[in-house]
Amino acid sequence: MTVLLETRGVWQRFGGLVANSDVSISVGRGEIVGLIGPNGAGKSTLFNLIAGVLPPTQGSIWFDGEDVTGMRAAERCQRGIGRTFQVVKSFETMTVIDNVIVGALIRNTVMRVARRKAYDVLEFCGLAARANVLASDLVPSEKRRLEVARALATEPKLLLLDEVLTGLTPVEAKTGVELVRKVRETGVTVLMVEHVMEIVMPLVDRAIVLDLGKVLVEGKPSEVVRDPKVITAYLGDRHAVGA
């Protein structure tokens, strides 16, 4: 399996706070990788570094064989990195279809083609019936799906999902999981940040656990959840196996 995304010795400092220290991870083409860890582990920071919201203090980020460290978010999107936001950022005064068209326009400049494409993506995400509704009128779970649809419309090679499954009802979360599987089947690589382990573990091929800004453990989900270091990080020393 070839490597699609790689971070090499990435550091991020905010004043005296070290949010990421020497993080080197890689994501292979076609994988679903979960980025997990307790609150404050540096997941969102790493996520934002990969998406291009801010440049790392030190280290480099490689995507599809190219150094993208100095590129802005828009350029990275052009290269094939799509993302969603943890706190949904819909274009509230626009309709659902228009939201998705904004994403589709990066690959299709002919309006009719972009509109068609946006409609197909909405259908794929199960939002087609809501196409002409204002984004502000959607319920929270639909807004999450709109985030995914918008990112998919940019035809990404890598889709970054920032806690898309958190805060949903069990039924909504289940449809969300199915959507992520469907996305992978279309050949898109997925890197997802999740806080809640039981949702992501059955879904991902590989899990990377961050703690205190560093990579703690990396491996198959079934191994990772049993790792004493991970249990300690999440629950404290008392619950560690064999402690």
Place this chain on the structure above:
Amino acid sequence: MDKDFARRRRRELIVAFCLAAVAALVPLFVKDVYVQNVMVLTLMYAALSQSWNILSGYCGQISLGHALYFGLGAYTTALLFTKFGVLPWFGMLAGGVLSALIAMALGYPCFRLRGHYFVIATIVIAEIGLLLIQNWDWAGAALGIDIPVRGDSWLKFQFTRSKLPYFYFALALACVAWFVTWWLEDSKWGYWWRAVKDNPDAAESLGVVVFNSKMGAAAVSAFLVAVGGSFYAQFVSYIDPESVMGFQFSLLMALPAVLGGIGTLWGPVLGAVILIPLTELTRSFIGGSGRGVDLIVYGTLIVLISLALPRGLVSLFARPKFFWRKAAVR
């Protein structure tokens, strides 16, 4: 789905064409010069407000300094004509291009500012422009420029006997501004601008280069406003700094759009048709300069509209369609 959208777009064009045709016939029945004058101003402000709406309504960068571009258009045309004998048509184009360039030069630092800070910057920059012109002797300083009358002709765009040519030009300008907006609305730029207004971070993540989008909107907007300024200089044939670059012009460009519906296709037209005649009427009714009273009228209107219809007067038209659409889905 595609068809519905195409049909809606076509319907907008047809409605606009019919309205323009009706407007073109009005002077055949209305011979009163005062009323014609009000109609010219109404059409001009409709065009200006439509242009302002591109940057401030669609792209969300609220400018209260567009008087700068209006004045630049007026001054470029008047100076080129009086000093170098350049025909106003070329002056109009030159003023437009100059304004677009200046808008981008100013946008370069200012578009890094967000929200209120951007608005304040636009006000301050327009005031600086006003002060510069007031102290520029070659351009007539505070006295302004008297555009010499060389007889009625389309070539020199001067008409002393009739207001009709100005009326038709203003109508054409309003149509052009409307059509440009209509065309941009369903283009890459239109979607990018609205995305930038609603959420710049999300827009950037979808490949929208936010900064360039704002620059594009500023250039188009400034160009069209400057053409309006050139027209105004020819129409009144005498300009001074206060009368083309004063803060009230910035307000008069923003208010029709805000009143009618900011960031909408029809808002500026609707707003101008209501606001401008009302302004002129209060002025002539009160007598004297009447300045101040018209401002009280705007203020009251804006407060009432923003309380009752925060999306502007166009939302009155949109509402029944919304119900109809909902019914159709069920």
